[in-house]
Amino acid sequence: MSPSLQKIDRHTTHADDQHADDVLTIAKTLAKQFSETAVERDQAGGHAAAERESIRASGLLTLSVPKEFGGQGASWETINQVVRILAKADSSLAHVFGFHHLQIAGLQLYGNAQQQRRLLTATVENNIFWGNALNPLDKRTVASRLEDGYVLNGVKSFSSGSVGSDWLTISAWDETTQSPLIAVISSKQPGIQIQSDWDAFGQRQTDSGNVYFSQVFLPDHLVLQAPGQTPTPQATVRSQVAQLIMTNLYLGIGLGAFDAARHYTKEHAKPWFASGVEQSSDDPFIQRRYAELWLLLRPAIALADSAGRELNRVFEKGALITKEDRGNLAVSVAEAKCLAHRAGIEVSTQLFDATGARSTSAKYGFDRFWRNVRVHTLHDPIDYKLRDLGRYLLDGQFPDPTPYS
The missing domain is CATH 1.20.140.10 (Butyryl-CoA Dehydrogenase, subunit A, domain 3)
Known part of the structure; x- marks a missing residue:
C-alpha cells in the first residue's frame, strides 16, 4: 500500500470514529431527556408522540442509510450502541428506534437497486420514520393478485412502531403460492387503519398494536420479495x-x-x-x-x-x-x-x-x-x-x- 493510501485510510478511520462519537453524544442527550419522564410515561402507556419527534429531530433516523443515498452510513456497531444507550433510559423508545433501522436494513437486503435508490433517498429527504407490520407468523393479511399489483385484506398484530409511522414494511399471505410476499407501503395509504391498542404489561410505548388492511392497493414496484421467491442468503x-x-x-x-x-x-x-x-x-x-x-x-x-x-x-x-x-x-x-x-x-x-x-x-x-x-x-x-x-x-x-x- 502506498503512503498516500495509508494516509487516506487513517483519515477515513478517524472521521468514522469522530462521527460515531458524535452520534453517541446525541444518543446520550436523548436518553437523558427520555429518562426524566420514563416512569410517568411507562405508567401512562400509549403513544409517545413528542419523544418520537425528538428522535426524528435528532437526525438519527438516517444513521443506517448508506452515504450514496444521502444517509450517514453508520456501522451496525454504532447503531446498536445507540439502541443500548436509549434502552438504558427507555426501552420502548429504543425498540421503536431499533425497529426503524430494521426496516431500512430490509430495504437493503430485499430491495432491488431501483427500489433502494428511490426509497432510501426518500427516507433521507423526507426524514421518514419507518414502522413494522411484518409479523411472519400472522397470516391473516391476504394478498390477492391484480394486473399491476395486489389488494390486501386482513390484520397484522405485533406491529412495532406502526403508530405514528410514515411508511411500513409488511408481509402478506398469497393463497395461490401458499407463501408470503414482503413489501413496503405508506402508512397513509387508503384502507390502512393503525390501532393504538397494544396492552402488554411491558414495552408499553412501542406502538405495537394491530394494523388493519381493507381493500388496500399494493403496486408491484413496492413489492420487495414476491410470493414464491426463494430468499437469498443476503x-x-x-x-x-x-x-x-x-x-x-x-x-x-x-x-x-x-x-x-x-x-x-x-x-x-x-x-x-x-x-x-x-x-x-x-x-x-x-x-x-x-x-x-x-x-x-x-x-x-x-x-x-x-x-x-x-x-x-x-x-x-x-x-x-x-x-x-x-x-x-x-x-x-x-x-x-x-x-x-x-x-x-x-x-x-x-x-x-x-x-x-x-x-x-x-x-x-x-x-x-x-x-x-x-x-x-x-x-x-x-x-x-x-x-x-x-x-x-x-x-x-x-x-x-x-x-x-
Missing part, C-alpha cells in the same frame, strides 16, 4: 439484524436496571440491622450481589459487541453473502442474545434484593425494567436458540434461516 440476514437489535435492547434494560439500583443503594438504601455497617454499600453481601450482577452483564456486552462487528462484516458483502457467512453470523448472534436475555432478566429481578423493600415504591418505577425485558424476551423462545447452539456444537449444523433464527 435476504435472510434481516432476521440477524432484528435479533441483534433485541440483544442490545435487553442489554440496555439490564444496564439501566443496574445503574438505577446502584444509585439507589448509594444514595437511599438503608443497611440491614444485622450488617454492622452504616451504609448499605459497605455491606459485603450487597457488594457481592453487585459483583455477581455485573458478571452477568460484562460477558453479554462482549459477545454483543463481537456479534455487531460480525454483522457489519457480513452486511457489507451485500449480494456476495454466502450461506456460511450467514450461518456463522447466526451462531454469533444467538450466543449474544442468549446471554443478554439472561442478564436482562436476572439483573432486573435481583435489583430488588440489592435495594430492599423501600425501592418497590411506585415513584421509582424500578419494576418497569423487569416488565419490559420479560415482555420482549418472549418475542421468540430462548429454548430454540439454545437448541440451535447445541446442535451446531454437536453436529456443525448452522441455525435454519427463518425470520427468528
Whole structure:
C-alpha cells in the first residue's frame, strides 16, 4: 500500500470514529431527556408522540442509510450502541428506534437497486420514520393478485412502531403460492387503519398494536420479495439484524436496571440491622450481589459487541453473502442474545434484593425494567436458540434461516 493510501485510510478511520462519537453524544442527550419522564410515561402507556419527534429531530433516523443515498452510513456497531444507550433510559423508545433501522436494513437486503435508490433517498429527504407490520407468523393479511399489483385484506398484530409511522414494511399471505410476499407501503395509504391498542404489561410505548388492511392497493414496484421467491442468503440476514437489535435492547434494560439500583443503594438504601455497617454499600453481601450482577452483564456486552462487528462484516458483502457467512453470523448472534436475555432478566429481578423493600415504591418505577425485558424476551423462545447452539456444537449444523433464527 502506498503512503498516500495509508494516509487516506487513517483519515477515513478517524472521521468514522469522530462521527460515531458524535452520534453517541446525541444518543446520550436523548436518553437523558427520555429518562426524566420514563416512569410517568411507562405508567401512562400509549403513544409517545413528542419523544418520537425528538428522535426524528435528532437526525438519527438516517444513521443506517448508506452515504450514496444521502444517509450517514453508520456501522451496525454504532447503531446498536445507540439502541443500548436509549434502552438504558427507555426501552420502548429504543425498540421503536431499533425497529426503524430494521426496516431500512430490509430495504437493503430485499430491495432491488431501483427500489433502494428511490426509497432510501426518500427516507433521507423526507426524514421518514419507518414502522413494522411484518409479523411472519400472522397470516391473516391476504394478498390477492391484480394486473399491476395486489389488494390486501386482513390484520397484522405485533406491529412495532406502526403508530405514528410514515411508511411500513409488511408481509402478506398469497393463497395461490401458499407463501408470503414482503413489501413496503405508506402508512397513509387508503384502507390502512393503525390501532393504538397494544396492552402488554411491558414495552408499553412501542406502538405495537394491530394494523388493519381493507381493500388496500399494493403496486408491484413496492413489492420487495414476491410470493414464491426463494430468499437469498443476503435476504435472510434481516432476521440477524432484528435479533441483534433485541440483544442490545435487553442489554440496555439490564444496564439501566443496574445503574438505577446502584444509585439507589448509594444514595437511599438503608443497611440491614444485622450488617454492622452504616451504609448499605459497605455491606459485603450487597457488594457481592453487585459483583455477581455485573458478571452477568460484562460477558453479554462482549459477545454483543463481537456479534455487531460480525454483522457489519457480513452486511457489507451485500449480494456476495454466502450461506456460511450467514450461518456463522447466526451462531454469533444467538450466543449474544442468549446471554443478554439472561442478564436482562436476572439483573432486573435481583435489583430488588440489592435495594430492599423501600425501592418497590411506585415513584421509582424500578419494576418497569423487569416488565419490559420479560415482555420482549418472549418475542421468540430462548429454548430454540439454545437448541440451535447445541446442535451446531454437536453436529456443525448452522441455525435454519427463518425470520427468528
